[in-house]
Amino acid sequence: MATIDKVSPLAPKGGFPDLPAVGGVRFSTVEAGVRYKGRPDVMLAAIDAGATMAGVFTRSLTRAAPVLWCEDALARLHRDGPESADKGFAIVVNSGNANAFTGAHGRKGVEATAAAAAEALDLPASHVFLSSTGVIGEPLPAEKITARMGDLAAALSGDAIEPAARAIMTTDTYPKGSGETLSLGGTDVRITGIAKGSGMIAPDMATMLVYIFTDAAVAAPLLQEMLRDLTDRSFNCITVDSDTSTSDTLLLAATGASGMDPITRSDDPRAPHFKAALGRVMLDLAHQVVRDGEGATKFVEIDVTGAASDAEAHQVGMAIANSPLVKTAIAGEDPNWGRIVMAVGKSGAEADRDRLTIRFGDLLVAEKGWVAESYREEDGAAIMREDEITIRVDLGIADGHATVWTCDLTHAYISINADYRS
Amino acid sequence: MATIDKVSPLAPKGGFPDLPAVGGVRFSTVEAGVRYKGRPDVMLAAIDAGATMAGVFTRSLTRAAPVLWCEDALARLHRDGPESADKGFAIVVNSGNANAFTGAHGRKGVEATAAAAAEALDLPASHVFLSSTGVIGEPLPAEKITARMGDLAAALSGDAIEPAARAIMTTDTYPKGSGETLSLGGTDVRITGIAKGSGMIAPDMATMLVYIFTDAAVAAPLLQEMLRDLTDRSFNCITVDSDTSTSDTLLLAATGASGMDPITRSDDPRAPHFKAALGRVMLDLAHQVVRDGEGATKFVEIDVTGAASDAEAHQVGMAIANSPLVKTAIAGEDPNWGRIVMAVGKSGAEADRDRLTIRFGDLLVAEKGWVAESYREEDGAAIMREDEITIRVDLGIADGHATVWTCDLTHAYISINADYRS
Numbered sequence: 001m002a003t004i005d006k007v008s009p010l011a012p013k014g015g016f017p018d019l020p021a022v023g024g025v026r027f028s029t030v031e032a033g034v035r036y037k038g039r040p041d042v043m044l045a046a047i048d049a050g051a052t053m054a055g056v057f058t059r060s061l062t063r064a065a066p067v068l069w070c071e072d073a074l075a076r077l078h079r080d081g082p083e084s085a086d087k088g089f090a091i092v093v094n095s096g097n098a099n100a101f102t103g104a105h106g107r108k109g110v111e112a113t114a115a116a117a118a119e120a121l122d123l124p125a126s127h128v129f130l131s132s133t134g135v136i137g138e139p140l141p142a143e144k145i146t147a148r149m150g151d152l153a154a155a156l157s158g159d160a161i162e163p164a165a166r167a168i169m170t171t172d173t174y175p176k177g178s179g180e181t182l183s184l185g186g187t188d189v190r191i192t193g194i195a196k197g198s199g200m201i202a203p204d205m206a207t208m209l210v211y212i213f214t215d216a217a218v219a220a221p222l223l224q225e226m227l228r229d230l231t232d233r234s235f236n237c238i239t240v241d242s243d244t245s246t247s248d249t250l251l252l253a254a255t256g257a258s259g260m261d262p263i264t265r266s267d268d269p270r271a272p273h274f275k276a277a278l279g280r281v282m283l284d285l286a287h288q289v290v291r292d293g294e295g296a297t298k299f300v301e302i303d304v305t306g307a308a309s310d311a312e313a314h315q316v317g318m319a320i321a322n323s324p325l326v327k328t329a330i331a332g333e334d335p336n337w338g339r340i341v342m343a344v345g346k347s348g349a350e351a352d353r354d355r356l357t358i359r360f361g362d363l364l365v366a367e368k369g370w371v372a373e374s375y376r377e378e379d380g381a382a383i384m385r386e387d388e389i390t391i392r393v394d395l396g397i398a399d400g401h402a403t404v405w406t407c408d409l410t411h412a413y414i415s416i417n418a419d420y421r422s
Numbered sequence: 423m424a425t426i427d428k429v430s431p432l433a434p435k436g437g438f439p440d441l442p443a444v445g446g447v448r449f450s451t452v453e454a455g456v457r458y459k460g461r462p463d464v465m466l467a468a469i470d471a472g473a474t475m476a477g478v479f480t481r482s483l484t485r486a487a488p489v490l491w492c493e494d495a496l497a498r499l500h501r502d503g504p505e506s507a508d509k510g511f512a513i514v515v516n517s518g519n520a521n522a523f524t525g526a527h528g529r530k531g532v533e534a535t536a537a538a539a540a541e542a543l544d545l546p547a548s549h550v551f552l553s554s555t556g557v558i559g560e561p562l563p564a565e566k567i568t569a570r571m572g573d574l575a576a577a578l579s580g581d582a583i584e585p586a587a588r589a590i591m592t593t594d595t596y597p598k599g600s601g602e603t604l605s606l607g608g609t610d611v612r613i614t615g616i617a618k619g620s621g622m623i624a625p626d627m628a629t630m631l632v633y634i635f636t637d638a639a640v641a642a643p644l645l646q647e648m649l650r651d652l653t654d655r656s657f658n659c660i661t662v663d664s665d666t667s668t669s670d671t672l673l674l675a676a677t678g679a680s681g682m683d684p685i686t687r688s689d690d691p692r693a694p695h696f697k698a699a700l701g702r703v704m705l706d707l708a709h710q711v712v713r714d715g716e717g718a719t720k721f722v723e724i725d726v727t728g729a730a731s732d733a734e735a736h737q738v739g740m741a742i743a744n745s746p747l748v749k750t751a752i753a754g755e756d757p758n759w760g761r762i763v764m765a766v767g768k769s770g771a772e773a774d775r776d777r778l779t780i781r782f783g784d785l786l787v788a789e790k791g792w793v794a795e796s797y798r799e800e801d802g803a804a805i806m807r808e809d810e811i812t813i814r815v816d817l818g819i820a821d822g823h824a825t826v827w828t829c830d831l832t833h834a835y836i837s838i839n840a841d842y843r844s
Contacts, residue, residue, distance in 0.1 A: 338558025
């Protein structure tokens, strides 16, 4: 395994943020030795009765056993409606092994882990959510996890969110957290979240996992709708290497512990405020994942306007963000805008060479089918030397708009991924 | 610019092949100093009257000025039909500058170059085909090319195909050629072709260019139909880095100099023989391009069977071939089949985890949703140490089949592309 000994140069300054404690949620971690030695590799989150849950999962057709389990569990909860709130929930996550493409053995590991957590916390097994992140195709030693479930349950604490964020890391170079406190109709409400992810946001080891908690009270269908919509504007707008994980999981628990009256409809005046705050936390976590992209040295925002539709703008943004040639040029601090033209051309979205405008930050680079008269290479090069770069592309066709985020493609990415399992 | 001083370890043994001379075609090259110094960088091919032409071009929406010119010229030829055969044709190619995204200036460079070749060879300008390969967005110094057109015309020779293959190289580490002689209805017929391409098949400098010549006599519509069909099974099945060039061009000239009666219909018994030979030459050139992929150390064939359709098989093959995680694992000689599972899952094609079978060469690796009982990691590792690797994926759904070819993703790719223009 590649040794990841240096924190990404793009890590947020100041380390792990001071997150507000969310009532109704407690965390614990243990060193179970699933694969890594000498570090916590399993986390348990316990959520009190009365919470609502929402989640989104990878759309991969080769999704991992714990993802299939979570999809089933969430579908059953949403079908059963409020009566499921009589009992609490648990989230169990291990790092080091993805329990993906492990056939019937994988399913048994999931069932055993869920049963152990259910017993330790007096829950139905269907109220236990599971994630595994690490190597694909190796059998999960579930017994190492179930053996420690009693210890995990005994150690639960409302303050242990940072250790939880650390326990789920694989090639990540720093733990990722984000949170906010807002006032909704006079009640203070907290949102906190943790995430992991580094190689893609989809290598076979990395995988993106996100867990968000709030003491707001929000009905499950509305919570799910908000989560899905915000995912399309945050986590679905980032890419490290274009590879999609078999295990991506995002779970959101709303405990209601703030004591507020539940939000049940989207026309509740508090709903947009809550959604905006949730969106900020999600976007912050998404950016932290990109900033920890394997081998990343540059954080790149790609802002596409003037497309035939928002969907086509997203398509163009992703074509640029996933182009190895654009990403290596950025790694080399080369203002090689020709490669952006190339990526626009191959994206499949409607485009017209002669209506295309490209800017680095506010610097006009190319327009009307050629380099801008005012452009000087040294100005472009100066922008490329920054840690954070914004590329603006206007297609000049209609009003479609999208923003996506990525990082550069460096030698370190090759080193991490060519040596990973060896 | 990165210095490319070592020939790819995957280059065909024995150097440039001994190609049969095709009657009716002559070549010449000069050092015009478009960008490179001290090496030929412009080639001229002159094709005698009576030939038919076919061509396929990049589908990029930001295609380069010479590509737009060639598309127009070819469309006009095919519209005018046989009467266009009264005059010959010319192909002029420069390396070092792609004349792409260069606006009105780019168009003027194309017109000036075509006019100069037309005058030197007594042709209509619309019978001159042009390609440019190199950096995008810099003005093409067409005057450097037009100034040497008289020298080019004076030096034409039927034997100069290897220098022509060298003149069109950019990041290529060796010149690429392929040829065949076959008997059609008692007449000996020759096919020769040259190609360039290395980074993608689509970086801003590389670009894939292919020129094929035959002394067979084939009517233009049939020639075009064969070329399009064979392109889908050769050049459209290779990828180095998933980036699509603004300049990809493939031109085919059939001079008729062999003296055979023309083939005008696809039910002519000679047509399938000619098409098969043409297909072999095209596939050989396509493989040579992959073998010279930027930084490549492994030549990888990906054979997908059992898909819902041939198109979905191609989609799965390309998802595997373009996955940075699969390509870096291959670079690291790591039999990391989990990443192949991941790529199948993200491809968008119909797939079922539990019906998927993966083989490295003939070695069964995974089946029925998990690693095969008989699989031993050291056997997989031994195959990964080879220079040439075949990955077989059977989806177990229906009969769709496709084969694609790619190379690994190495540190050298990053070095070449992060430093290219600097």
